[in-house]
Amino acid sequence: MNKSILFIALFVVPVCWSQTANRVITKQGQVSFFSHTSVEDIEAVNNQVLSVIDFSTSEMAVSILMRAFVFKKALMQEHFNESYIESDIYPKSTFEGKIMDFDPSLPDNQTKLVKGTINIHGVSKELDIKTKIENVQGTIVLSGTFDLRVADFKIKIPPIVAGNISKTIEVSFRFEYQPYEN
Structure with a gap:
């Protein structure tokens, strides 16, 4: 399953990589979100x-992959996939961007701005994310937190449950990269 996800993602994410590029990859990065x-x-x-x-x-x-989000309550997960994100229609979310002024050879931690475009629920939005970049014994680790407004992505929340879902969602991420091998 993981190999098919990797295969699909590498060919679906529309970023052109040169043959001599120095690339790193994570197949098990973590993204979480919180609504209070x-x-x-x-x-x-x-x-x-x-x-x-x-x-x-x-x-x-x-x-x-949007269906890979795990909730504490099964009913929340069902509503997320079927009613809000509509995972059958919009099975994935993507982000394409550039790390500004990044020097991967530095052994020290860096805080950099990542500028790019996020696509959720078929809607693209420009985004700047303050990102912590660590070099942990040769492994590059990116982490950070940012906010997204539900309304920006045309996600319809029924009025009866609108009070249960925040208008702004806090998104956190942590990616530990390994060398990419063709």
């Missing part, structure tokens, strides 16, 4: 996120 309201907290985690970085251009791509 006075009525209910909603949280989900996805540990099957694919991401690739090309060090020669500082470009990165992320592909997220």
Whole structure:
């Protein structure tokens, strides 16, 4: 299953990589989101996120299978996939961007801005993400948190449950990259 996800994601994510590119990849990156309201907290985690970085251009791509988000309550997961995200119609979310002023050869931690485009629910939006980049014994680790507005992605929330879902969702990510081998 993981090999088919990798195969699909590498050919679906529309980022062109040169043959001599110095690339790293993670097949099990983590993306989570959190929604807080006075009525209910909603949280989900996805540990099957694919991401690739090309060090020669500082470009990165992320592909997220929406059905891979796991919730504490099965009913929340069902509503997320069927009613809100419509995973059958929009099975994945993507991000394509560039790490600004990134030097992968530095052994120290760096905080950099990643500028790019996120696509969720068939809607693309420009995004700037403050990202912590660590070099942990030769492994590049990217992590950070950013907010997304539900309304920006044309996700319809029925009025009866609108008070249960925050208008702004906090998204967190952590990717541990390994060398990419053809």
